[in-house]
Amino acid sequence: MHPIIIIGSGLAGYSLAREFRKLDKDTPLRIITADDGRAYPKPMLSNALTSGKQPEQLATADAVQMSVQLNAVIDTHARVTAIDTAQHTLTVNGKDIHYARLVLALGADVIRLPMQGDAADAVMSINDLADYTRFRQIISGAKNVAIIGAGLIGCEFANDLRNAGMTVDVIAPSKAPLERLLPETAGRALQQGLTDLGVNWHLEKTVTHVNHGGRSCASCAPGTCTSMCGADNAYRLTLSDGSTLETDAVLSCVGLRSRTALAQAAGLQVHHGIVVNRLLAASAPDVYALGDCAEVDGLVLLYVMPLMNAARALAKTLAGQPTPVVYPAMPVVIKTPAHPVVVSPPPLGIAGEWRIETPEGGVRALFFDAQSKLRGFAVTGSMVGEKNALAKEIPALLQ
Ligand SMILES: Cc1cc2nc3c(=O)[nH]c(=O)nc-3n(C[C@H](O)[C@H](O)[C@H](O)COP(=O)(O)OP(=O)(O)OC[C@H]3O[C@@H](n4cnc5c(N)ncnc54)[C@H](O)[C@@H]3O)c2cc1C
Numbered sequence: 303m304h305p306i307i308i309i310g311s312g313l314a315g316y317s318l319a320r321e322f323r324k325l326d327k328d329t330p331l332r333i334i335t336a337d338d339g340r341a342y343p344k345p346m347l348s349n350a351l352t353s354g355k356q357p358e359q360l361a362t363a364d365a366v367q368m369s370v371q372l373n374a375v376i377d378t379h380a381r382v383t384a385i386d387t388a389q390h391t392l393t394v395n396g397k398d399i400h401y402a403r404l405v406l407a408l409g410a411d412v413i414r415l416p417m418q419g420d421a422a423d424a425v426m427s428i429n430d431l432a433d434y435t436r437f438r439q440i441i442s443g444a445k446n447v448a449i450i451g452a453g454l455i456g457c458e459f460a461n462d463l464r465n466a467g468m469t470v471d472v473i474a475p476s477k478a479p480l481e482r483l484l485p486e487t488a489g490r491a492l493q494q495g496l497t498d499l500g501v502n503w504h505l506e507k508t509v510t511h512v513n514h515g516g517r518s519c520a521s522c523a524p525g526t527c528t529s530m531c532g533a534d535n536a537y538r539l540t541l542s543d544g545s546t547l548e549t550d551a552v553l554s555c556v557g558l559r560s561r562t563a564l565a566q567a568a569g570l571q572v573h574h575g576i577v578v579n580r581l582l583a584a585s586a587p588d589v590y591a592l593g594d595c596a597e598v599d600g601l602v603l604l605y606v607m608p609l610m611n612a613a614r615a616l617a618k619t620l621a622g623q624p625t626p627v628v629y630p631a632m633p634v635v636i637k638t639p640a641h642p643v644v645v646s647p648p649p650l651g652i653a654g655e656w657r658i659e660t661p662e663g664g665v666r667a668l669f670f671d672a673q674s675k676l677r678g679f680a681v682t683g684s685m686v687g688e689k690n691a692l693a694k695e696i697p698a699l700l701q
Pocket of ligand 1: 310311313334336344345564607635636
């Protein structure tokens with residue numbers, strides 16, 4: 303009997319496996335993953351310093367423990383390079399493996415902005431535990447970090463690194479943080495909270511060049527520091543207005559894009575993500591997708607709550623009870639304790655307007671559609687306590 307194969311051991315792959323095993327203890331299950339198969343809560347990467355965790359402490363189980371827990375074969379450091387949906391096979395390390403049903407839980411790729419300069423390659427990004435482990439090595443002993451991007455992940459890292467005592471500079475082209483999620487007033491409130499914590503902002507600017515040798519120490523001539531003095535680790539960033547900035551490390555947080563190349567090469571329908579219907583079924587028989595790689599009924603939502611809902615529904619479908627996924631309103635909590643934010647963005651493209659109030663210590667922004675129905679909200683600071691009541695008023699995204 304061929305197994306159900308899940309590609310990916312992130313929150314989507316492992317949540318699905320857990321939910322499936324609650325319903326079916328015996329059907330052969332195989333998880334194939336390009337990484338080391340450790341289970342970890344990815345959202346904690348951006349508040350690990352504040353919570354006093356080393357990267358390895360974020361892992362809750364290794365691949366061997368997960369294999370026992372899930373009664374599954376787990377292939378680690380195994381990258382799937384091709385899928386043949388007609389033959390029901392996939393290719394790993396040059397070998398073809400048969401599947402009965404296949405689930406793609408491939409995650410997303412970080413977006414990389416083109417930058418010039420002799421240290422452009424030193425710009426880091428963080429999208430998994432291995433990236434984060436490298437980042438922590440690089441910033442050990444560092445005093446400053448420059449963050450490119452003022453979205454959810456950039457702001458969370460800014461808060462976390464500042465809490466750890468680093469000097470933090472955030473560079474972004476937007477007028478205010480979280481431009482794609484929040485109305486400007488709410489973004490400004492978050493910006494003020496992080497400013498009060500000591501974050502430096504360089505908004506309405508981009509980074510054009512990243513070069514080595516931003517800083518020189520007392521004993522070397524400018525630009526000639528060696529590893530002996532330690533200052534050669536510093537970088538000089540040039541911004542779009544010609545200003546410069548010196549820093550020990552550069553972290554790019556400019557966004558993520560669903561990982562679709564493998565599916566596309568297999569002939570599956572792909573748009574912004576791997577296109578699936580409410581049963582999480584892709585465009586070929588017995589192939590499904592969930593998590594950051596999936597576009598579910600037109601929605602690409604790169605958050606935990608949607609993938610948990612998808613995992614529960616798909617587990618039932620795989621266990622023989624076809625179940626469409628339901629998306630209730632799923633507010634996103636931004637982990638910026640300097641000024642907390644909770645947002646339930648209105649559905650993309652919907653006509654309407656934000657109505658904004660600024661009571662003491664926070665912002666309450668409510669998005670009403672053309673029929674004056676509440677379709678989204680953003681609450682910050684002293685207003686975040688209203689999130690549950692507001693979430694109940696918002697219609698489900700997928701009912
Ligand atoms: C720093 C950070 C903070 C975040 N904070 C929040 C938050 O507070 N709240 C929230 O809701 N969301 C948050 N998110 C988003 C959330 O973590 C993700 O939506 C979620 O973890 C995605 O899980 P996934 O399983 O879809 O993808 P991933 O965790 O990326 O897993 C993808 C898996 O696929 C494997 N893979 C890919 N290609 C192949 C291949 N060809 N062959 C074999 N294996 C392959 C990878 O090795 C990996 O195991 C955050 C994200 C980041 C980066």
